[in-house]
Amino acid sequence: MAGLVLKLNPHERVLVNGAVIENGDRRSRLSILTPSANILRLRDAIRPDEVNTPVRRVCYIAQLVLSGDAVEDEAQRQLLRGIEQLAQVLVDADSRMHLEAARDAVAQGDFYRSLKCLRVLLPREEALMAAGGAS
Numbered sequence: 001m002a003g004l005v006l007k008l009n010p011h012e013r014v015l016v017n018g019a020v021i022e023n024g025d026r027r028s029r030l031s032i033l034t035p036s037a038n039i040l041r042l043r044d045a046i047r048p049d050e051v052n053t054p055v056r057r058v059c060y061i062a063q064l065v066l067s068g069d070a071v072e073d074e075a076q077r078q079l080l081r082g083i084e085q086l087a088q089v090l091v092d093a094d095s096r097m098h099l100e101a102a103r104d105a106v107a108q109g110d111f112y113r114s115l116k117c118l119r120v121l122l123p124r125e126e127a128l129m130a131a132g133g134a135s
Contacts, residue, residue, distance in 0.1 A: 004031070004037075004039065004112075006030045006032065007027065007028075008023040008030065009023065010023060010024065010026055011023060011024075011025070012041070014030075014040065015039070015040040015042060015067055016038070017038050017068070018067065038065070038066040038067070038111070040066040040067055045063060046059055046063055048060075053125055053129065054086060054089070055086060055118065058118055059122070061079050061082065062075070062111045062114050062118060065111040066112060072109065072111075076109070079106045080103065083102055083106070083118075090124065090125075095121060095124060098117045098120050098121055099117075101113075101117040102114045102117035102118045105117060
């Protein structure tokens, strides 16, 4: 994650290696230089009561690693299993590309990048579920 730049709005919160940091009164920009830092924007965080779909479940596992609430080895196994299950349902080329990128990131221990790749799939999952409920 070397070179990650976070642009924070006033009073926005971010979790860095388990510590909640709140920005001040002005927009700011932080450069994260430590490659192994675990970063999570709290505005993007999925709350436990929101883990109600397959993609959200897999995203939540990655999020737990970033927050320090999951053991990396076990989470890595769960993520790879979850990504494989999602690949059986999300078969379009673009979804496959994001799933493959997420799988590669997990394999490299880059849980931030895996979460970023997986979050792209949330609107697609929502559309699929809405279409399935409409029939």
